[in-house]
Amino acid sequence: MTERPTRTAGRTRGEIVALAALVVILVGFPAGVLLYQFVVRPAVADVRTIDLLARVPETGGITPETIKVAAGEPVRLRVSVPDVTHGIAIGPGLALDLGHVDPGQVKEVRVTFERPGRYTVYCNVWCSPNHWRMRSTILVYDPARPDAALPSDAPDPVIESLAARHVDLDAPHEAPAVPARPFASERGARVVDRLGPALPADLARPEWRRRHSPAQAWARLVAAGLARDEAWDAVAHLWVGALDGARLEAVATLFRKNCAACHGESGDGRGPGAAALAAQGIGQHGGAAAPKKPAAFTRAGSMLGGTSELYYAKVRRGGMGTGMPSWGPVLTRDETWMLVDYLWTLQFRPARAPRV
Amino acid sequence: MSTQTPLQREPHDRVGAARIELTRSRWLRATLRSRAFQPALMLVMLFFFVAAVLAGLVGTPAGNHNFAIVFVWIVWWALLIVVMVPFFGRMWCTICPIPGPGEWLQRRGVVRRTPGRLRSLGWRWPHRLRNIWLQNAGFLALALFSAIVLTRPDVTAWLLLGMVLLGVVLSVFYDNRVFCRYVCPVGGFIGLYSLTSTIELRVKDTRVCMDHATKDCVIGTPQSYGCPWMVFPGNLGRDAYCGLCTECLKACPKDNIALNLRPFGADLLVAKGRRLDEAYKALIMLSCALLYSAVLLGPWGWIKDWANMATFAGWTTYAAGFLAIAVLGVPGVFWLIALAARTAAGVAVPIRRLFVDLAYSLVPLGLTGWIAFTAGFVLVNGTYAVSVLSDPFGWGWDLFGTRSVPWRPILTEVVTVTQVALLLVGLAYSVVVAYRIARQQTASEAQAWRGTLPVSGFLCAVTLTFLWLYLG
Numbered sequence: 040m041t042e043r044p045t046r047t048a049g050r051t052r053g054e055i056v057a058l059a060a061l062v063v064i065l066v067g068f069p070a071g072v073l074l075y076q077f078v079v080r081p082a083v084a085d086v087r088t089i090d091l092l093a094r095v096p097e098t099g100g101i102t103p104e105t106i107k108v109a110a111g112e113p114v115r116l117r118v119s120v121p122d123v124t125h126g127i128a129i130g131p132g133l134a135l136d137l138g139h140v141d142p143g144q145v146k147e148v149r150v151t152f153e154r155p156g157r158y159t160v161y162c163n164v165w166c167s168p169n170h171w172r173m174r175s176t177i178l179v180y181d182p183a184r185p186d187a188a189l190p191s192d193a194p195d196p197v198i199e200s201l202a203a204r205h206v207d208l209d210a211p212h213e214a215p216a217v218p219a220r221p222f223a224s225e226r227g228a229r230v231v232d233r234l235g236p237a238l239p240a241d242l243a244r245p246e247w248r249r250r251h252s253p254a255q256a257w258a259r260l261v262a263a264g265l266a267r268d269e270a271w272d273a274v275a276h277l278w279v280g281a282l283d284g285a286r287l288e289a290v291a292t293l294f295r296k297n298c299a300a301c302h303g304e305s306g307d308g309r310g311p312g313a314a315a316l317a318a319q320g321i322g323q324h325g326g327a328a329a330p331k332k333p334a335a336f337t338r339a340g341s342m343l344g345g346t347s348e349l350y351y352a353k354v355r356r357g358g359m360g361t362g363m364p365s366w367g368p369v370l371t372r373d374e375t376w377m378l379v380d381y382l383w384t385l386q387f388r389p390a391r392a393p394r395v
Numbered sequence: 396m397s398t399q400t401p402l403q404r405e406p407h408d409r410v411g412a413a414r415i416e417l418t419r420s421r422w423l424r425a426t427l428r429s430r431a432f433q434p435a436l437m438l439v440m441l442f443f444f445v446a447a448v449l450a451g452l453v454g455t456p457a458g459n460h461n462f463a464i465v466f467v468w469i470v471w472w473a474l475l476i477v478v479m480v481p482f483f484g485r486m487w488c489t490i491c492p493i494p495g496p497g498e499w500l501q502r503r504g505v506v507r508r509t510p511g512r513l514r515s516l517g518w519r520w521p522h523r524l525r526n527i528w529l530q531n532a533g534f535l536a537l538a539l540f541s542a543i544v545l546t547r548p549d550v551t552a553w554l555l556l557g558m559v560l561l562g563v564v565l566s567v568f569y570d571n572r573v574f575c576r577y578v579c580p581v582g583g584f585i586g587l588y589s590l591t592s593t594i595e596l597r598v599k600d601t602r603v604c605m606d607h608a609t610k611d612c613v614i615g616t617p618q619s620y621g622c623p624w625m626v627f628p629g630n631l632g633r634d635a636y637c638g639l640c641t642e643c644l645k646a647c648p649k650d651n652i653a654l655n656l657r658p659f660g661a662d663l664l665v666a667k668g669r670r671l672d673e674a675y676k677a678l679i680m681l682s683c684a685l686l687y688s689a690v691l692l693g694p695w696g697w698i699k700d701w702a703n704m705a706t707f708a709g710w711t712t713y714a715a716g717f718l719a720i721a722v723l724g725v726p727g728v729f730w731l732i733a734l735a736a737r738t739a740a741g742v743a744v745p746i747r748r749l750f751v752d753l754a755y756s757l758v759p760l761g762l763t764g765w766i767a768f769t770a771g772f773v774l775v776n777g778t779y780a781v782s783v784l785s786d787p788f789g790w791g792w793d794l795f796g797t798r799s800v801p802w803r804p805i806l807t808e809v810v811t812v813t814q815v816a817l818l819l820v821g822l823a824y825s826v827v828v829a830y831r832i833a834r835q836q837t838a839s840e841a842q843a844w845r846g847t848l849p850v851s852g853f854l855c856a857v858t859l860t861f862l863w864l865y866l867g
Contacts, residue, residue, distance in 0.1 A: 053431050057438065057505035064442050069449050076790055117791055121456035143460025145791035 086149060088115040091160060091175070093125045093140065095167035101160055101175035109182040113151045116160075120144055126164035126296065129177070132371040139164060152179040157189050159368040165300035168315035171364040195367070198352045208352050209359050214254035214344035218271040222387045227276030230269050239263055242277055249347040253278055253386075257343075275387040282380050290377040297369070298378075301333040301362065306385035308335030316362040331361050336385040343386070350379045415656040416599075418644070427641045427654065430618070433489055434506045441492035444555065446787060451552025455789025459802070462787035463548040465779045467555070473773045475585070476765050481659070484592030485585055488638040493558050494575050497566030498623065508618055518568045520577060526672040530583025531679055535721060537580050538683050539714045542690065542702035572623040575638060586635040587676045588762050590662035590755070595655050596628070596637050596644075603651045604629025612643035612652070619645035628652055633662040635673070663755050663828050666835055671747070674754030678729055681757050681857060682721035684764035688864045692771050729754065732853045736833065740846030744836050752836065753850055756829035760854055763821025764861055767814040771865065775804040814865045822858045826851050 081088060089108075093101045108114055118127050120140045127146070128136040137146045152158065162173040181187055201208065231238060239259050241247040248256065253274045260270035295304060301312040313333045336342055354375050357365035370378065418424045426432055443466065451463035458464035479487045503509045537544065537554075544550050562574040575582050598604050604612075604627075612628050615621035622628070624638045628647075631637055644652045689695070690702050690713075700706075701713035733750040742749075778800065783789075785798040792798065806813075826847065833846035 051507070053506045054504055057431075057434055060438050061441075061499075061505060064438065064445055068442065068445055072449060072788070073453070076788070119455055119457075119789060119791070143455055143457030143789055145455075145460075145786070145789065147791065 084115070086113045086115050088117055088147075091116060091118045091127075093118055093120050093127055093162065093173070094122050096169040096172040097167055098122065100173045101162070104175045106175065106177045108152055108177055108179050109185075110152055110155045110179050111182065113149060115147055115149050117145060117147045119146075123166050124164060125162045125166050125173070127160065128163050128296075129158055129160050130369040130371075131158070131374065133158065136163070152177070155179050155181045155187070155189055157368060161369055163296040165310075165312055168312075168318070170300065170312065171362060174364075174368070176368070195352075195355060195372070197348050197372075198356060201348060201352050206349065208349060208356065211341070212252070212344040212349065213340050214252065214342075216254060216257065216267070217339040217343060218268065220268055220271075222275040223272050224275040224280050224387055226269075227272030227274065228280055230265065230273040231276055231280075234263075234265075234273070237263065238273075248277060249351075252346045253343045278383045279380070279387045282384065286377055287381060287384060290374070290381045293370075293374065293378060294381055297366070302336065303333075306336035306382065308333045308338070312362070331358075333362070336382045339386065342382075347376075347379050347383075350382060351375050354378060413658055414595075416653045417594075417656055418652075418654045423654070424644075427644050430506050430508065430645065433640055436490040437492050437495045438505075440490045441495055444492045448552045448555050450788050451548040451550075451555070453788065454548060456548060457789060458546045458548055459776070459779045460783060460786065460789040461548040462783055463551045463555075464546065465776075465783040466787075467551055468545045469773055469776055470780050473769050473777070476762075476769050477773075480585055480588045481591055481762060481766075482593050483639075484589035484594045484634045485637060485639050486594070487585060488575060488582060489640060491575075493555070493579070494562045494566075494572055496559055497562040497564075497574065498572065500563065501566045501570070502620065508615075508620060510617070513570045513620075515566060515570050516568050517570060520569050520573050524577055526670065527577070527583045527586070527676055528672050529578050530580055531672060531676055533578065533580030534583060534676075534683075535679060535718065538686075538721075539717055541687070542699065543704060545691075546703075571621075571625055572638065576624055576636060583676055584680050587673055587680070588758060589634040590665075590758060591660045591762055592634055592662075593657060593659050594639075595634055595657050595661070596639055596641075597631060597653060597655055598628050599651050599653050601629055603649050607649060607651075611646040611648055615642075616646045616648070619643075621646075632667050633665050635662070635668070660759060660824065660828065663758055664831055664835070666752070669751050669755060671751050674751040675726060677754045677757045677761060678726045679721050681761040681764065682725040684761060684768055685857065685860055685864070686717055686720060688764075688768050688771070688861065692768070693864060694867075729757075729853060732849045735849035736846040739848055740833060740837050740842045742837055742842065742846070749836065752832050753829060756825050756832055756850055756854070757857075759824035759828060760818070760821040760857060763817040763824075764857075767817045767861065767865065770810060770813050770817070774806050774810050776802075778803050778805060811865060815862060818858050818861050818865075822854055825854050829854070 089106055091101055091103070091106075092099070116129075118137060118140055120142055122142055124139050124141050126136070126139050129150075133150075133152075135148065135150060137148055140146050156179050158177040158179060160175045160177060162170060164170075166173065178189065180189070241251075242256050242259060256274050256277065257267075257270045260273055261267060265273065294302075294306075299310055301310045301316065302308055303310040303313075310333065317332065334341065353363070354370070355365065355367035355372075357363050357367075366375065366378075418427065447463040447467050450461050454461045454463065475487055499505050501513045501515050503514055540550075544554055558579070561578065565574045565578065604610075607629075610627070610629075611619070613621050619642050622643055623640055624636055626636050628637075628643045644654075690698050697709075698713065701709035704710040730746070730750055733753055734746055736753060737744060737746060737749050779802055781797045781800045782802070785795045786792045787794075829850040830843055830847040833850070834840065834843040837843045837846060
């Protein structure tokens with residue numbers, strides 16, 4: 040008689056403990072997790088954390104698509120990737136590259152955007168057929184003037200100039216003549232030295248060379264009395280002979296990460312993305328019989344007829360109706376010029392003989 | 396060729412008599428008899444279950460960094476198939492949280508023995524469904540979507556929630572663990588493969604049960620519920636349907652229930668209770684182990700695409716092929732094997748009887764096949780668990796400082812050797828079981844050996860297929 044009340048009380052206590060545990064597990068635990076993640080964690084963080092979810096564009100791309108940050112405000116960008124390996128970088132001009140982010144991985148970077156402007160979060164690893172669409176924008180505003188126009192929205196003078204001259208960026212620009220043998224810029228250097236003051240003055244000016252194509256320069260040199268092959272060698276020297284090796288090495292990395300997927304490592308237009316673009320019918324427009332393929336920088340006919348500023352404009356604006364994305368939001372103007380210089384090296388210092 | 400009638404199946408079909416009664420341990424007996432024993436374990440598992448569901452619903456969609464995928468389909472699965480089932484039988488059913496909510500609502504309590512009957516509408520489970528055919532169908536249905544279920548945390552979460560909901564709904568209409576006994580797609584194969592386990596719950600003396608008028612283990616007592624698995628321990632000859640809930644241990648006033656340690660595979664030779672639905676389960680499980688090995692571990696990307704529902708037409712083809720092999724192909728071949736065994740042995744046993752009995756010889760090879768398949772992906776992917784433990788939702792947490800531990804396949808140099816060894820052990824054990832089952836049907840050892848030959852050929856072919864898949 041004395042034992043039973045104790046056992047009953049024990050069972051009751053056990054039941055109360057079990058019910059309490061049940062409530063904690065079913066309600067308290069999930070609520071606690073969500074509260075910590077979405078309320079407590081942001082509240083106690085030393086800086087604002089911005090979560091970016093990076094997925095292939097077919098399933099959403101980088102979200103959120105637009106983020107607003109005040110200039111001078113330190114923020115933590117936390118990138119998580121659910122699907123395939125991406126390479127996450129932010130430009131222009133920040134040198135902010137998080138490198139590869141594997142599926143399920145979470146990478147963080149603490150960053151302060153010092154100057155107002157429009158920055159782009161983008162993927163630099165070929166991740167899907169629509170890889171090139173994978174971007175989001177960070178709008179960095181001046182906290183003193185939050186509604187002011189962003190400086191990077193100012194028009195690009197080179198593109199403006201081309202437009203003023205009614206230059207059609209998308210028109211074919213085939214060179215009227217192409218070299219019959221591989222370029223030799225070292226030989227071209229000797230030719231230029233030999234010419235001395237006889238070298239047409241325009242050709243020596245970098246501004247002129249940016250506005251004119253190698254084919255135009257070649258015509259001037261032939262008119263000045265050079266043999267056809269000698270003239271091509273001299274052009275090669277004038278276009279790439281004075282380029283800085285260290286800068287080229289840096290921009291080669293830029294090319295490999297952002298351009299090689301479609302244009303190929305050697306610039307022959309045969310990157311793995313080229314087939315994907317063709318499969319999607321990208322570039323099939325204007326009644327063209329075949330889709331427009333990624334440009335081959337090793338092909339002399341099309342390359343030598345174009346100008347540096349034309350390529351600069353194409354890189355920054357992107358290719359209309361093609362898979363070529365706009366790189367203006369990603370690269371600085373200086374980086375773009377460096378990239379154009381690098382494209383010339385693919386033509387004038389190719390690993391293989393130039394394709395005609 | 397002379398024909399023989401089947402021999403009388405006797406209880407001594409059970410392999411040997413070697414048993415160690417674990418419940419002689421006063422501590423263990425007291426623990427198992429405690430009302431808190433099962434609920435405490437279920438609550439612990441419920442915590443992990445809720446974590447898995449939460450991670451699946453709101454965590455990272457990347458399966459390899461989500462608790463729902465890593466801890467359900469890698470950690471839990473590996474523990475279940477490698478440790479729990481072979482050594483502890485239905486021990487998982489003891490601690491499984493899925494039937495918990497339904498059972499607790501029905502009992503109006505978690506721990507205590509609530510006075511009165513269970514709260515349900517008291518419907519009777521249809522007699523035609525008192526078997527594991529529903530579980531067979533459920534397992535196959537899951538298998539068809541396995542490539543999605545095993546990789547997508549949200550799908551896993553909804554599946555787990557769906558199972559809980561189904562358990563609750565069934566508990567509204569039916570008394571006891573109808574869900575576990577007749578519906579749970581996992582419970583079906585756990586029951587079959589538990590025939591191999593080294594643990595059993597049995598009565599010490601069947602005569603005590605026969606003479607006991609009140610059958611407290613079935614109807615319950617003020618301290619315990621009647622068997623939720625609707626099993627009479629006095630008749631219990633196999634582990635297939637005992638959920639090790641230990642209610643009978645609490646109920647028995649005669650102290651006649653024991654938990655025993657026994658030889659591996661003892662129940663496979665228990666002839667009483669062999670059924671077509673279980674035989675089919677053995678064949679389905681063996682087929683699925685082969686098919687999973689081919690689809691999930693094999694080099695054929697196009698099959699993976701089909702299984703991943705890349706296109707509806709592809710998945711339909713995959714599903715049709717999967718079902719054709721698992722439901723018709725392999726069982727059809729085994730039917731012919733049973734026919735050949737009968738002819739070779741020269742016995743007059745009905746072919747259906749022989750098909751059913753011999754199918755139990757597939758259990759050891761099926762189990763080792765599943766363990767080999769599991770070893771293939773657990774040793775490769777297991778280290779994800781280390782980082783997921785610290786960051787279960789993929790939100791960048793670092794609870795235990797292991798978030799950044801990189802994924803690294805372990806013991807890859809021994810994976811293949813282990814798989815081969817497991818398969819050979821399974822093959823040998825299956826052949827022995829096939830012989831001993833054949834011996835139950837034949838008058839002489841020579842007949843039994845002849846009857847075993849076709850089955851052994853089938854087992855060897857299956858083993859070679861496994862080896863081909865694993866060795867390339």
